Amino acid sequence: MTLHIVVLAKQVPDPEGPPTSFEVDPEERRVTVRGIPPVVNPFDENALEAAIKLKETVGEVTITLLSAGNGISKAVILKAVAAGADASYLVDDPAFDPASLDSHASAAVLAAVIERIGDYDLILCGRQAADTNAGQVGLGLAHLLHIPALTVAQSVEVADGRAVVKKVMPDGYEKAEAPLPALITVSGEIGDLRYPSLAAIKAAKALPQTVLAASDLDVDVSGLSRVETVALEAPSRERSCALIEADGPEEAGRMLAERLREDRVI
Amino acid sequence: MPDQNDIYIIAELSEEKHPTPLTLELMGLGKELAAGMGGDLHAVMPGEGMEAAAVELSRYGASGIFVLDHPALCDYNPDIYLPVLEGFFTDRSPRAIIISHTSIGADLGPRLAFALGAGLVTDCVGARAEAGEIRLVRPVYGGNALATLRATTDTVLATLRARVGSAPSPSGESEVTLVEAAVPAEIRIGLRGRERAVSAECPLEEAAVVVTGGRGIGGADGFEQLRELARLFGGAVGASRPPVDSGWAPTTCQVGITGKVVAPDIYIAVAISGSSQHLSGMSDSGKVVAINKDPEAYIFSVSDYGVVGDWRQVLPSFTARCRDILNE
Numbered sequence: 001m002t003l004h005i006v007v008l009a010k011q012v013p014d015p016e017g018p019p020t021s022f023e024v025d026p027e028e029r030r031v032t033v034r035g036i037p038p039v040v041n042p043f044d045e046n047a048l049e050a051a052i053k054l055k056e057t058v059g060e061v062t063i064t065l066l067s068a069g070n071g072i073s074k075a076v077i078l079k080a081v082a083a084g085a086d087a088s089y090l091v092d093d094p095a096f097d098p099a100s101l102d103s104h105a106s107a108a109v110l111a112a113v114i115e116r117i118g119d120y121d122l123i124l125c126g127r128q129a130a131d132t133n134a135g136q137v138g139l140g141l142a143h144l145l146h147i148p149a150l151t152v153a154q155s156v157e158v159a160d161g162r163a164v165v166k167k168v169m170p171d172g173y174e175k176a177e178a179p180l181p182a183l184i185t186v187s188g189e190i191g192d193l194r195y196p197s198l199a200a201i202k203a204a205k206a207l208p209q210t211v212l213a214a215s216d217l218d219v220d221v222s223g224l225s226r227v228e229t230v231a232l233e234a235p236s237r238e239r240s241c242a243l244i245e246a247d248g249p250e251e252a253g254r255m256l257a258e259r260l261r262e263d264r265v266i
Numbered sequence: 267m268p269d270q271n272d273i274y275i276i277a278e279l280s281e282e283k284h285p286t287p288l289t290l291e292l293m294g295l296g297k298e299l300a301a302g303m304g305g306d307l308h309a310v311m312p313g314e315g316m317e318a319a320a321v322e323l324s325r326y327g328a329s330g331i332f333v334l335d336h337p338a339l340c341d342y343n344p345d346i347y348l349p350v351l352e353g354f355f356t357d358r359s360p361r362a363i364i365i366s367h368t369s370i371g372a373d374l375g376p377r378l379a380f381a382l383g384a385g386l387v388t389d390c391v392g393a394r395a396e397a398g399e400i401r402l403v404r405p406v407y408g409g410n411a412l413a414t415l416r417a418t419t420d421t422v423l424a425t426l427r428a429r430v431g432s433a434p435s436p437s438g439e440s441e442v443t444l445v446e447a448a449v450p451a452e453i454r455i456g457l458r459g460r461e462r463a464v465s466a467e468c469p470l471e472e473a474a475v476v477v478t479g480g481r482g483i484g485g486a487d488g489f490e491q492l493r494e495l496a497r498l499f500g501g502a503v504g505a506s507r508p509p510v511d512s513g514w515a516p517t518t519c520q521v522g523i524t525g526k527v528v529a530p531d532i533y534i535a536v537a538i539s540g541s542s543q544h545l546s547g548m549s550d551s552g553k554v555v556a557i558n559k560d561p562e563a564y565i566f567s568v569s570d571y572g573v574v575g576d577w578r579q580v581l582p583s584f585t586a587r588c589r590d591i592l593n594e
């Protein structure tokens with residue numbers, strides 16, 4: 001069996017970065033990220049890992065990595081491709097800045113690229129992007145392509161022309177399946193993306209890469225968005241912390257409990 | 267009658283077929299939104315065998331309850347739920363459709379919004395009627411910013427986190443209408459059974475006290491100590507992402523934007539530095555207590571009480587003293 005898997009990869013600011021690196025500008029309704037590198041959305045990395053696992057088990061699998069956005073780092077994409085993809089599509093255009101597109105417009109852009117890629121059996125992407133955490137685009141894309149979608153998979157298998165997943169539930173998992181072609185959103189439980197070797201990164205530079213701009217695609221994003229931002233503010237999460245000072249850590253533990261009792265917390 | 271300003275909530279039922287607490291919260295919020303928009307609140311209840319549940323829900327302030335009752339709606343299969351609800355809402359053109367941001371809601375919401383061509387805002391922490399429209403608030407950038415959004419479409423669909431609305435007090439019953447569910451003849455998605463993880467502990471989302479460990483816990487043994495403390499309060503143990511990735515704690519106990527969002531009365535963060543994505547999962551907690559050996563750890567900035575020190579030395583005496591206090 002041959003299987004062509006398209007993996008969607010969104011570039012996001014590193015979600016493990018400290019809160020101080022996100023500067024909120026309420027006037028411009030914009031967040032400026034400082035001092036932390038862009039990464040591939042960790043859930044999209046999980047999706048790529050799921051694709052590579054299928055490659056190891058199913059037989060003949062080709063993986064195409066697709067990233068659309070504005071100002072995509074070539075190094076970030078290269079590292080992902082080197083982990084186990086066979087080709088990549090980069091759609092880089094100011095018109096496709098994720099901050100200016102809602103999920104409907106983003107899904108329309110991706111659908112136009114998928115159209116251009118042509119034949120595919122499976123589309124894998126993260127359950128949500130680590131910047132917006134909205135979890136919409138995958139389902140929107142499946143809707144536009146008229147293919148079935150399964151969400152929040154902790155494992156993905158393919159057999160007899162069907163995809164079978166274990167969907168993460170609050171208290172365990174549910175098995176679900178759908179005929180190919182299908183779209184599956186992937187959760188972290190599937191495992192972290194493997195690290196590519198230096199040799200693989202070098203070799204990945206020679207893999208086919210298609211670079212596209214908005215003008216190459218049959219999609220007009222103006223007027224496509226159905227949601228707009230009215231206001232943006234920094235949340236007031238900070239609290240004033242009463243630090244317990246004591247002679248040694250054991251005493252501090254006791255005093256912490258005493259203080260919580262005094263303040264009727266416990 | 268269809269009205270451009272009506273608000274619809276989609277009800278979710280517990281396994282015992284009662285409206286879930288979140289559904290009741292949606293009723294409270296939906297009532298406020300409907301009042302603000304000058305429309306009515308309706309609830310839609312898809313499922314099977316829900317006569318009693320419909321009457322129960324009808325005491326929470328909706329103008330009417332629409333029941334979509336069909337054996338095929340017993341379990342949530344998106345291939346069946348979507349066309350049934352799409353059929354229900356076509357011709358109704360409500361101002362807003364509001365769904366709980368649960369496992370089902372997070373799956374159904376986007377599907378339904380795309381099918382109806384409605385604007386979509388997921389995982390909201392606030393919703394209000396303002397300037398003649400519905401405004402929705404949600405965290406972005408891992409909770410480092412709060413965005414207020416509006417839809418440019420006639421209908422907006424929103425999924426809401428727990429505790430955004432408050433459940434109204436039950437009063438008189440309203441009308442329950444049985445609507446025929448247009449179940450599709452052919453479906454593509456098949457469900458093949460569920461596996462439940464067995465857990466004797468209090469569910470994380472419902473616990474009044476949550477004790478959470480981070481990378482500094484160092485191993486599965488450390489989590490046993492956290493469990494001991496949590497047990498004192500009848501609470502639950504959580505973890506940030508690194509311990510889950512390392513296999514010290516199960517994925518079901520991850521607190522953070524990629525795990526579970528909790529808001530207990532007391533949140534005790536042990537050896538947690540406080541990454542954005544973790545803070546997004548707990549910053550609505552009542553009182554936050556932090557134990558960390560790094561005085562610069564960001565967690566202290568979002569805590570009410572803190573001890574700078576090695577948790578291995580701080581926690582045993584803290585746990586022992588808490589036990590004494592609780593036994594007094």
